[in-house]
Amino acid sequence: MKKDRPFTHAIDRLGSVGLRPTRQRLALVRLLFENGDRHVTAEQLHREVTEIGVKVSLATIYNSLNQFTAVGLLREVAVETGRSYFDTNTAAHHHFFNDDTGELQDIPGDSVVLSTLPIAPDDTVVESVDVIVRVRNK
Amino acid sequence: MKKDRPFTHAIDRLGSVGLRPTRQRLALVRLLFENGDRHVTAEQLHREVTEIGVKVSLATIYNSLNQFTAVGLLREVAVETGRSYFDTNTAAHHHFFNDDTGELQDIPGDSVVLSTLPIAPDDTVVESVDVIVRVRNK
DNA sequence: CAATAAATTGGAACCATTATAAAAAAATAT
DNA sequence: ATATTTTTTTATAATGGTTCCAATTTATTG
Ligand SMILES: [Mn+2]
Ligand SMILES: [Mn+2]
Ligand SMILES: [Zn+2]
Ligand SMILES: [Zn+2]
Numbered sequence: 001m002k003k004d005r006p007f008t009h010a011i012d013r014l015g016s017v018g019l020r021p022t023r024q025r026l027a028l029v030r031l032l033f034e035n036g037d038r039h040v041t042a043e044q045l046h047r048e049v050t051e052i053g054v055k056v057s058l059a060t061i062y063n064s065l066n067q068f069t070a071v072g073l074l075r076e077v078a079v080e081t082g083r084s085y086f087d088t089n090t091a092a093h094h095h096f097f098n099d100d101t102g103e104l105q106d107i108p109g110d111s112v113v114l115s116t117l118p119i120a121p122d123d124t125v126v127e128s129v130d131v132i133v134r135v136r137n138k
Numbered sequence: 139m140k141k142d143r144p145f146t147h148a149i150d151r152l153g154s155v156g157l158r159p160t161r162q163r164l165a166l167v168r169l170l171f172e173n174g175d176r177h178v179t180a181e182q183l184h185r186e187v188t189e190i191g192v193k194v195s196l197a198t199i200y201n202s203l204n205q206f207t208a209v210g211l212l213r214e215v216a217v218e219t220g221r222s223y224f225d226t227n228t229a230a231h232h233h234f235f236n237d238d239t240g241e242l243q244d245i246p247g248d249s250v251v252l253s254t255l256p257i258a259p260d261d262t263v264v265e266s267v268d269v270i271v272r273v274r275n276k
Numbered sequence: 277c278a279a280t281a282a283a284t285t286g287g288a289a290c291c292a293t294t295a296t297a298a299a300a301a302a303a304t305a306t
Numbered sequence: 307a308t309a310t311t312t313t314t315t316t317a318t319a320a321t322g323g324t325t326c327c328a329a330t331t332t333a334t335t336g
Contacts, residue, residue, distance in 0.1 A: 023301090024314085063294095081324090082291080096258065111257070113254055114252060131269050158333065159333095160282095161332090163283090200325070
């Protein structure tokens with residue numbers, strides 16, 4: 001029996017955004033999307049893909065993360081200067097960031113809501129609103 | 139007649155946090171705190187201090203910004219990977235970030251309020267909540 | 277003023293990321 | 307299938323913001 005969830009298969013997900021299903025991109029797509037929502041850095045993903053025995057250069061990791069972001073498969077989250085996080089959940093949502101562990105995690109559902117959104121400065125339009133709740137280990 | 143606002147003078151502000159009033163630090167404190175709230179990067183501040191004719195190395199700019207942050211005179215705001223912004227307003231408040239110009243600016247008063255704050259993950263405590271409203275030029 | 281401690285400095289090192297250009301792989305045409 | 311063309315991957319170099327370092331200068335203390 002066949003799942004009807006869209007893009008169950010890595011190859012279809014790549015096809016849907018017009019990227020060729022290469023060995024490297026397939027491995028990355030599987031790691032990223034076949035285990036629920038994820039938040040990864042380039043180095044993390046490189047370590048993971050290497051661990052499962054697939055050889056992918058770090059340059060390709062960066063290329064792929066940027067391409068996936070450009071086509072809307074991923075979004076980038078800025079939590080600390082120095083390194084980028086990529087998020088497989090592209091819907092509007094907010095984050096907890098653990099300063100001790102560097103772990104980024106979604107804030108569930110609507111458990112944080114802005115009561116008022118402020119008026120954007122003159123001649124500007126609001127693009128997005130990012131809420132980051134910074135936490136520390138107790 | 140004497141102002142009664144605390145730390146009107148750069149030298150007092152440095153004294154109050156136990157930092158020696160060197161020529162370099164005095165110039166930086168004046169630029170940072172004598173013209174209302176500011177949001178600057180290291181490079182920006184270096185350009186400014188150079189423009190007023192004070193010679194300060196970039197290393198000292200970084201040292202000073204980090205020291206000022208450590209003693210609570212400044213706070214660091216993470217808006218984009220790659221470079222740090224330092225904020226002279228250390229009270230809890232939120233920001234507009236203009237992606238086109240790189241300008242960071244305070245969201246006035248309580249024009250943005252979180253209706254609910256989410257429960258922090260197990261064994262963690264909330265440290266701070268940062269709201270960044272990203273805008274673009276119209 | 278002498279001695280000591282702290283701060284500043286130029287330049288090297290660092291680290292995440294991006295650029296480059298050659299080799300490899302994939303798609304297309306024959 | 308083979309040849310041709312296009313895209314992708316890769317190793318490596320370059321980049322840019324930041325930090326480190328050891329030598330020099332400045333400030334404080336005795
Ligand atoms: Mn990017
Ligand atoms: Mn810092
Ligand atoms: Zn997320
Ligand atoms: Zn601010």
